[in-house]
Amino acid sequence: MVKKPELKTWKDIAVGGFVESGTAEYFHTGGWRSKVPVWQKQNCIQCLTCWAFCPDNSIKVVDGAKGKERAGFDYDFCKGCGICAEECPQNNKITKELKTKDASLKITPSTGSGKPGFDEKAAILFVGLKEAKDKYNIK
Amino acid sequence: MEKTIAARTGNEAMAEAMRQINPDVCAAYPITPATEIMQIFAGFVNDGKVKTNLITVESEHSAMSACVGSAASGARTMTATSSQGLAYMHEILFIAAGIRLPIVLAEVNRNISAPINIHCDHSDTMAERDSGWIQLFSENPQEAYDAMIMAPRIAEHKDVSLPIMVTTDGFIISHGMERIELYPDAEVQKFVGEYKAPYNVLDVDHPITVGSIVLQDYTFEFKKAQHEAMKNAKRVILEVGREFAKTFGKEYGLIEAYKCDDADYITISLGSTAGTTKTAVEELRAEGIKAGLIKIRSFRPFPAEEIAAILSKAKAVAVLDRSESMSNQAGPVATEVKNGLYDAGMKVPLASYIYGLGGREIFIEDIKDVYKELKNIADGKSKPEQAKYIGLKV
Numbered sequence: 001m002v003k004k005p006e007l008k009t010w011k012d013i014a015v016g017g018f019v020e021s022g023t024a025e026y027f028h029t030g031g032w033r034s035k036v037p038v039w040q041k042q043n044c045i046q047c048l049t050c051w052a053f054c055p056d057n058s059i060k061v062v063d064g065a066k067g068k069e070r071a072g073f074d075y076d077f078c079k080g081c082g083i084c085a086e087e088c089p090q091n092n093k094i095t096k097e098l099k100t101k102d103a104s105l106k107i108t109p110s111t112g113s114g115k116p117g118f119d120e121k122a123a124i125l126f127v128g129l130k131e132a133k134d135k136y137n138i139k
Numbered sequence: 140m141e142k143t144i145a146a147r148t149g150n151e152a153m154a155e156a157m158r159q160i161n162p163d164v165c166a167a168y169p170i171t172p173a174t175e176i177m178q179i180f181a182g183f184v185n186d187g188k189v190k191t192n193l194i195t196v197e198s199e200h201s202a203m204s205a206c207v208g209s210a211a212s213g214a215r216t217m218t219a220t221s222s223q224g225l226a227y228m229h230e231i232l233f234i235a236a237g238i239r240l241p242i243v244l245a246e247v248n249r250n251i252s253a254p255i256n257i258h259c260d261h262s263d264t265m266a267e268r269d270s271g272w273i274q275l276f277s278e279n280p281q282e283a284y285d286a287m288i289m290a291p292r293i294a295e296h297k298d299v300s301l302p303i304m305v306t307t308d309g310f311i312i313s314h315g316m317e318r319i320e321l322y323p324d325a326e327v328q329k330f331v332g333e334y335k336a337p338y339n340v341l342d343v344d345h346p347i348t349v350g351s352i353v354l355q356d357y358t359f360e361f362k363k364a365q366h367e368a369m370k371n372a373k374r375v376i377l378e379v380g381r382e383f384a385k386t387f388g389k390e391y392g393l394i395e396a397y398k399c400d401d402a403d404y405i406t407i408s409l410g411s412t413a414g415t416t417k418t419a420v421e422e423l424r425a426e427g428i429k430a431g432l433i434k435i436r437s438f439r440p441f442p443a444e445e446i447a448a449i450l451s452k453a454k455a456v457a458v459l460d461r462s463e464s465m466s467n468q469a470g471p472v473a474t475e476v477k478n479g480l481y482d483a484g485m486k487v488p489l490a491s492y493i494y495g496l497g498g499r500e501i502f503i504e505d506i507k508d509v510y511k512e513l514k515n516i517a518d519g520k521s522k523p524e525q526a527k528y529i530g531l532k533v
Contacts, residue, residue: 008357010359010363010364010367013357013360013361015239015337016237016239016240016349017238017351017353017357017361018238018349018351019348019351020346020347021346
């Protein structure tokens with residue numbers, strides 16, 4: 001038997017179904033992800049562009065020696081949109097370099113993962129679920 | 140209380156009630172024959188007779204959307220529309236009802252295209268019968284004025300918290316001038332009272348989210364709560380009607396039963412035609428035919444039990460629908476009445492009629508013919524027909 005979760009009855013829900021603020025914290029939307037961003041700390045220039053662009057506040061930031069510093073991803077809420085990888089200046093730089101070497105190369109900062117020369121220098125990779133799990137141990 | 144006797148059209152009467160109520164916000168877009176309501180009201184705003192924030196928008200979809208935002212922000216909110224305008228509000232009407240905002244809408248019943256026709260029938264309002272709005276019909280400008288004064292009290296009641304549309308019949312009531320009794324501003328304002336918002340999204344000390352996504356886990360409960368609110372609306376319409384009678388001297392219920400106590404033949408209609416029918420009833424009674432009328436005032440919530448109780452002694456019944464639902468069976472009012480009779484375990488001979496589409500005139504003689512047909516049905520001389528068109532060119 002599957003145990004039914006304890007839910008409110010129709011008499012208990014607020015009029016019009018309004019909800020108190022802050023409940024998004026309890027609703028882990030990371031499960032919606034079909035692609036996964038992977039942060040490569042060694043290549044990160046700490047510009048915090050990804051933090052500014054993330055639509056879901058999923059870039060963790062900590063206090064560092066020189067002020068705010070980017071930490072990992074909050075995978076409870078990251079829906080895998082790839083905006084962080086697309087906007088990352090380091091990713092853009094490496095993409096431009098690779099395209100200069102080979103004009104026929106069709107990549108963008110968020111689709112370069114796995115292409116020769118990209119993964120070594122990119123700050124944010126954007127990979128499939130299986131690769132994330134097997135190679136980077138991200139569930 | 141000193142009442143003012145005046146001559147007012149339906150639109151003037153509704154605008155007058157809105158002036159007296161002095162809502163916080165109105166958002167509206169003009170459409171015939173409801174345009175005049177907001178036109179007159181805009182004059183009140185311009186002249187400083189009300190403190191209302193009047194938002195002129197670019198469509199009815201936007202008008203109702205602005206009303207939703209306004210009402211959710213703790214402001215008493217009203218609008219007016221008709222026909223295609225109401226249809227254009229369609230999706231937002233469901234949202235207003237679902238998130239339980241007590242918006243008041245002055246609706247002037249008009250044909251829905253096609254064909255393009257600006258005149259009265261009930262097809263616009265009937266098309267929104269499942270939207271979750273309370274729907275009150277008026278027989279004349281006085282009833283429209285009175286209903287507008289009661290509307291905020293019904294809609295804002297804590298056991299209801301639903302939007303309400305008060306309707307008049309396009310041109311017949313909206314532009315027809317009649318004798319009307321107006322009440323003093325102070326008495327109306329005292330009766331209506333302060334706005335009681337169900338919640339307020341602008342209350343920064345208690346931030347909330349309204350209109351969020353609700354999936355399989357709670358949509359069912361959400362709808363059940365709405366269903367119960369509409370049930371409560373029946374009780375509250377009666378309570379407010381009784382209180383209105385104490386203050387202003389005229390009581391309103393869910394229906395008006397006119398000469399039904401001993402009636403053999405009863406017709407059911409709503410809106411202005413009920414007034415015409417009363418004259419037909421008088422004339423028939425002078426001829427010795429025991430005719431009666433049920434005027435439905437509240438179509439949503441639908442007073443099924445109340446109607447069935449009155450029909451229990453009738454020999455034959457006719458329902459007059461001023462709209463088509465293309466069900467091949469009967470118009471929307473007849474369908475609802477039949478539902479109620481089935482649940483009451485009753486099988487009364489019932490004929491259903493379609494009349495007055497696009498403003499086609501209905502005369503006292505037409506209605507008397509309906510009663511005479513009911514007599515034939517009761518006498519076994521003919522069988523009740525369904526969705527029979529009255530006054531059709533054949």
